[in-house]
Amino acid sequence: MNVKKKSKNIYRCRECGHISPKWIGKCPDCGQWDTFAEETVLSSGRKPGHAHGPGPEPIPINAIDVRDSDRISTGIREFDRVLGGGVVPGSLVLIGGDPGIGKSTLLLQVLHGMAVSGRTVLYVSGEESVRQIRMRSIRLSAESSGILVVSEIDVDAIIEMASKHRPDALVIDSIQTLFSPDVPSAPGSVSQVREATMKLMLMAKHTGVPTFLIGHVTKGGAIAGPRVMEHIVDTVLYFEGDGNHVFRILRAVKNRFGSTNEIGVFEMKEEGLCEVANPSAVFLSERAANAPGSVVTACMEGTRPILVEIQALISTSGYATPRRTVLGLDYNRVSLLVAVMEKKLGLNISGLDVFMNVAGGVKIVEPAVDLGIVSAIASSFLDKPVPDGMLMLGEVGLTGEVRGISHLASRISEVRKMGFSGCIVPKSSAKEVKKENGIDLIGIARLAELIEILF
Numbered sequence: 001m002n003v004k005k006k007s008k009n010i011y012r013c014r015e016c017g018h019i020s021p022k023w024i025g026k027c028p029d030c031g032q033w034d035t036f037a038e039e040t041v042l043s044s045g046r047k048p049g050h051a052h053g054p055g056p057e058p059i060p061i062n063a064i065d066v067r068d069s070d071r072i073s074t075g076i077r078e079f080d081r082v083l084g085g086g087v088v089p090g091s092l093v094l095i096g097g098d099p100g101i102g103k104s105t106l107l108l109q110v111l112h113g114m115a116v117s118g119r120t121v122l123y124v125s126g127e128e129s130v131r132q133i134r135m136r137s138i139r140l141s142a143e144s145s146g147i148l149v150v151s152e153i154d155v156d157a158i159i160e161m162a163s164k165h166r167p168d169a170l171v172i173d174s175i176q177t178l179f180s181p182d183v184p185s186a187p188g189s190v191s192q193v194r195e196a197t198m199k200l201m202l203m204a205k206h207t208g209v210p211t212f213l214i215g216h217v218t219k220g221g222a223i224a225g226p227r228v229m230e231h232i233v234d235t236v237l238y239f240e241g242d243g244n245h246v247f248r249i250l251r252a253v254k255n256r257f258g259s260t261n262e263i264g265v266f267e268m269k270e271e272g273l274c275e276v277a278n279p280s281a282v283f284l285s286e287r288a289a290n291a292p293g294s295v296v297t298a299c300m301e302g303t304r305p306i307l308v309e310i311q312a313l314i315s316t317s318g319y320a321t322p323r324r325t326v327l328g329l330d331y332n333r334v335s336l337l338v339a340v341m342e343k344k345l346g347l348n349i350s351g352l353d354v355f356m357n358v359a360g361g362v363k364i365v366e367p368a369v370d371l372g373i374v375s376a377i378a379s380s381f382l383d384k385p386v387p388d389g390m391l392m393l394g395e396v397g398l399t400g401e402v403r404g405i406s407h408l409a410s411r412i413s414e415v416r417k418m419g420f421s422g423c424i425v426p427k428s429s430a431k432e433v434k435k436e437n438g439i440d441l442i443g444i445a446r447l448a449e450l451i452e453i454l455f
Helices: 077-083 103-116 130-140 155-165 190-207 228-232 279-283 331-345 367-382 408-417 447-454
Strands: 006-013 036-043 092-097 121-125 147-151 169-173 211-215 235-240 247-255 263-269 272-275 294-301 304-316 324-327 352-358 390-392 422-426 440-444
Touching: 006 190, 036 190, 077 247, 077 263, 092 103, 092 190, 092 228, 103 121, 103 130, 103 147, 103 169, 103 211, 103 272, 121 130, 121 155, 130 147, 155 190, 190 211, 190 228, 247 279, 279 304, 294 367, 294 408, 304 367, 304 408, 324 331, 331 352, 331 367, 331 447, 352 367, 367 390, 367 447, 408 422, 422 447, 440 447
Parallel strands: 092 211, 092 235, 121 147, 121 169, 169 211, 294 390, 324 352, 390 422, 422 440
Antiparallel strands: 006 036, 235 247, 247 263, 263 272, 294 304, 304 352
């Protein structure tokens, strides 16, 4: 018996997937403007609860065999670290990032690392021809007979291809280019992206083929398409970095098979992305000695402490309203600390231009680097360098107090490895940390103590 299909038009938000029967200017869910697009939905008229046939039988949870050894190593330690130790069979991983940041380059290198170990992998591109992929593989030295490449956008054809070749890993570049004949809308629409993701998720779970999806990001930095796509996948990774710098950071914002506190650091070179085993040494390699306004602090990227250089420049303003230019730090946090310094330390900074930068293109948002920011501003204002070998850690409150921070022991351990001789830390946290060999820990409770010690 044929079921007559009915069609109707709806409007769906491209950002969050909210459905409206008519076009509206502002989405009531995500608050974005002019994001509703018209779509045609087919209804089969099937009643809810209709049986589609026998489903799988439930089994006891303690009867399921799970081993960590089942993870697949990609040969790239930084990538495996972010995933939690390797690729889990049957997992669906979504990787987002700005255009040109290196998503396709990274995954082609990942597939090459798996192919070198004797595995067969499949790279599906909806944006490049197989000839273009070949040219890129030559530049990256990622050539192997185990890497199968194809240019295809039909998701059903891709699933059939994966079922035929049974690869050990599948990469889709990108999910926004896929097209499902079952959905009457253009590729890249919310319905197409969600339908393609669902089909690939079912394929990955049934066949055990780990699947990587490359996703474009919006102007706001979120992965384009409905937020429900991030709920479907097992792992969501963001590839971050400034196009003007060579360093890239791979960060997990969701991971069902590991921690979201791990990051991977890469350096973009002519031959592709290279792992950075010691990020602290790289970020501090070009630091000028005894330069006013230059301070080293330790930030936590996941569970890994990284030493970075914070630079400040205080200069006379040529405008009625002084400028505040901040790169790599929270602008509001810097403004707050400038106000605290003026009120509690008596430094007249409000009428001066303040420029701040984190060397290497790193972005820091945690308040544990407040003392480093204050020290850099004071050093540039007084035109006096911070004592050589000294590092600052601590959060600053509005009343000028220095508050305790987390992971202090890990940060101090990294400070010792990098050859620093002294570290100014919150007095409340200094008691909880064992004295490190070669490190002089100085505990302070007020900002005034910091200025007395440094200058």
